Amino acid sequence: MSTVTTIAETDAQQSLQALARLYRAGFQSAYLNSILHRALRHQIQRDEADLARINAALAEFEQKYGLPSDEFWQRFQTGQMSDAADFMEWNAFCKMRQRILSRLNILGGDGGDG
Numbered sequence: 001m002s003t004v005t006t007i008a009e010t011d012a013q014q015s016l017q018a019l020a021r022l023y024r025a026g027f028q029s030a031y032l033n034s035i036l037h038r039a040l041r042h043q044i045q046r047d048e049a050d051l052a053r054i055n056a057a058l059a060e061f062e063q064k065y066g067l068p069s070d071e072f073w074q075r076f077q078t079g080q081m082s083d084a085a086d087f088m089e090w091n092a093f094c095k096m097r098q099r100i101l102s103r104l105n106i107l108g109g110d111g112g113d114g
Contacts, residue, residue: 061090
């Protein structure tokens with residue numbers, strides 16, 4: 001991670017903490033509410049679009065190998081699957097899906113159930 005990225009993340013965290021303190025102190029702003037709502041909605045839409053692409057990729061692996069991704073994931077994690085390139089890629093897609101679902105859960109987006 002670059003220093004610039006770390007500084008930007010620190011700045012963003014500090015800004016969010018300042019906003020949280022303002023809101024806890026009773027500050028209300030229709031403008032800030034609107035901006036925050038749009039930013040969250042935008043991230044949810046991006047995550048949902050990414051999730052749809054990942055689910056399509058997972059479906060291809062499931063069809064190719066006749067195995068649901070959840071079952072593949074369990075087997076791969078316990079060493080029951082080889083380290084073949086396809087399985088490494090499938091594993092990566094499973095991880096990406098989990099990260100996106102976690103973000104959507106935090107953001108309150110739909111995210112679906114699978």
